[in-house]
Amino acid sequence: MSQKLAKPVLRFAPSPNGRLHLGHAYSALYTWNAASLLGGTALLRIEDIDAERSKPEFVAxxxxxLHWLGLDWPEPVMAQSERMDIYADAGNQLRDQGLLYPCFCSRADLAAHAIGxxxxxxPLxxxxxxxxxxxxxxxxxxxGDAVQFRIDVSGAMARIGMLTFSVVGPSISDRPQIRHARPERWGDVVLQRKGMPTSYHLSVVVDDAAQGVSHVTRGRDMEAGTDMHVLLQMLLGLPSPIYNFHKLILDDNGKKLxxxxHSESLGDLRAxxxxxxxxxxxxxL
Structure with a gap:
């Protein structure tokens, strides 16, 4: 008897540090359309690890x-601010592997000694x-010196060797292609800071795995950052989704919204x- 395959799961994960604009609308609509095409589900996740900038009114x-756009999603909605202990555990896994180290360099130090x-x-x-x-x-x-914790990318890659992931496009239903990841071009990125057990890179891979996300749709500006996510997935023993990179919505000057x-918000357009x-x-769309 053949095993029934799980339905695809996609997600839209905005940060509540301001109102959504047309770029967010495109990404959300694109994700829900992709989920429909695959016969899967689109989730909403709130990426609110930045406590200073995230506001309840922006979540609302x-x-x-999104409801105004005609979209809905399963409840409850995951909020990253409620998962700090889980992210800390993931960081501890990397520390136990000897791949997370404290860095006391200031921004001025970083700029002065950058290698590209x-x-x-x-600055790298x-x-x-x-x-x-x-x-x-x-x-x-x-x-009690100011500290941040960085991942030793070169040390990690020495253990792993070649790192690859699957990409589809331009349609979400296209045949997956294998791409080589090059996280070393990001250098030793910061994954934790004093009093903050996570970063965007760490949280997103932990949450995608926890929610069973099978396909990640994201803007082309996040294409290079995916290399770091694939590295963290490998080190933490997490599955790697299939990735699809969509176009960006640009303003009249050709810049990303x-x-x-202060790109015009959906609230402004509705008004x-x-x-x-x-x-x-x-x-x-």
């Missing part, structure tokens, strides 16, 4: 905007604290009289 606005730029154009960490004497590490930790640039159909036409 996310629910309201990462895929997003930020030189690994200054990777080989710090254990006694000095303990002394500085006990003293962003909350940081102007836009309908969900107007949004779909605007983003090409």
């Amino acid at each position: 606005a996310i629910f309201d905007d 730029l990462d895929p997003e154009g930020a 960490y030189a690994g200054t604290c990777r080989h710090m004497d254990r006694g000095e590490q303990i002394e500085r930790l006990e003293r 962003a909350k940081s640039r 102007k009289g836009w309908t969900p159909e107007d949004v779909r036409r605007a983003v090409g």
Whole structure:
């Protein structure tokens, strides 16, 4: 008797640090359309590990905007702020493997000693604290110096060797292709900080595994970052989803819509009289 295959699971995971804009609308609609095409389910997840910027009113606005677009999802909705102990456990797994080390470098230190730029154009960490004497590490930790914990990417890759993942596109139903991951181009990224047991990279892979996410749809701006996620999945013994990278919605200057640039929100458009159909036409869905 053949085993029944689990239905595909996808997710849309916004951060509640501002109102959703057309770029978010496209990503959400794209994800729900992909789930429908695969005969699967689309989940909503709230990525609110940034306690200072995440606001309850923005969570409520996310629910309201998505319902206005005609989308629904299974309850309860996962919120990352409720899962800090789980992320800490994942970090401890990496520490037990000898792959997480304390770094005391300031931003000025990082900029002064950078060995290039990462895929997003930020200074690439030189690994200054990777080989710090254990006694000095303990002394500085006990003293309460500002600290962040980085993953030793070169050490991890030396154990793993070649790292690959599956990508489909442009349609979610296309045949998967194998792609080689190159997390070393990100250097030793920060996974934890003092008082914060997680980062975006760590939380997202833990949560995707916990929710049984089989397909990850994300913008092309996250394509390079996927290399780090695949590395963490391998190190933590988590399954790697199939990835699909969709287009970005750009403004009149050819820049990606962003909350940081105060891109017009869905709430603003609704106040102007836009309908969900107007949004779909605007983003090409």
